[in-house]
Amino acid sequence: MDAITGELRPGSADQTPSDPNNYKYELQCHLGGGDFDSVCLRRQIECTNGPDGQEGIPVIWYSMPRGVPGAVWSIHSGPTCLYDAQPEDLLPRIAADIQRQFESLPINAGTLVAQPSPHTLRGAETNFYADAQEQQFDVTMFGQKVHVVATPVQYTWNYGDGTVFGPQPSMGGPLPQERWGEKTRTSHVYAQTGDFQVVLTTSFQGTYSVNDGPPLPIPGQGQFSAPSQAVSVWRSITRNYADDCNVNPRGQGCPGVPSSQ
Known part of the structure; x- marks a missing residue:
């Protein structure tokens, strides 16, 4: 993830992304700058069930098509929890190791x-x-x-x-x-x-x-x-016979008759 733009860029620099979108996250109730929505804060999800019990931050994920002139960010999913004080430092590491x-x-x-x-x-x-x-x-x-x-x-x-x-x-x-x-x-x-x-x-x-x-x-x-x-x-062997086992019970292939090679 770019520390300045917040865009999530999985994989190493020499890999061409197959996902057509860029992604970023924002705090769930963030209005921009230092402002937060007070009503939203009262309904904000709790992020206390992370790995090893650590607390996370509630975020909304946004997506924007790559290479589309005039494209804007729109809500992709959330709210959900992101676990780490500086998760942007870990997302590129996960992307680099996900194939292994x-x-x-x-x-x-x-x-x-x-x-x-x-x-x-x-x-x-x-x-x-x-x-x-x-x-x-x-x-x-x-x-x-x-x-x-x-x-x-x-x-x-x-x-x-x-x-x-x-x-x-x-x-x-x-x-x-x-x-x-x-x-x-x-x-x-x-x-x-x-x-x-x-x-x-x-x-x-x-x-x-x-x-x-x-x-x-x-x-x-x-x-x-x-x-x-x-x-x-x-291998299969096909033989033709003139009569069946009712007519000739001792004929080749009839019950109790040894097979010949």
Whole structure:
């Protein structure tokens, strides 16, 4: 945050902000100069529940579009509490460290599903899809309450046979059993038999807010991998027979008859 203008500028100087707005805060009942609204002061929120029990200051957050001639500040959110005697000194530090914090969160990459599973056929389309959800976390950074929202945006599939698909925006989706074997956006054809470990990696985009302030974009994405899932690829053999097991109960493929290779 600029100590003179009060504008909040997340990230380092060499990063281009992806949020179209600038932000600043003002004391909840401040009228400008040394004047305060006495009626507002009687209704002013109490800020006594900060990290480690410290007191905070009640503020209103304002936003203004970047690069728009004649733009003016307007109320964005609040009133809310800001915890620190000099919070403007901490907000740039939080912005500089938020990417590392984001990547260290226990974000669930989602569930990987294969159809059919756990066995599929060589040369056939095996449908894979993911089930990933938005997640929210509350952490403390430099003594401030930080709320993080992580949203899945891209998916990478490592099919275990040397083939990698992604990152791309489709999580895929389930097929009814009668349609198994159809080609889908995220399906894969195995050329060899064997057991393969399939890994889903989900890319999340995040936002963060400090002490219930305005949500700000986290500059980079975080990549998180789901536990690998084993898929066994079998080969299929097709044989034609002149009669069925009612006519010839000793025929190949009938109950109790040993299979031939």
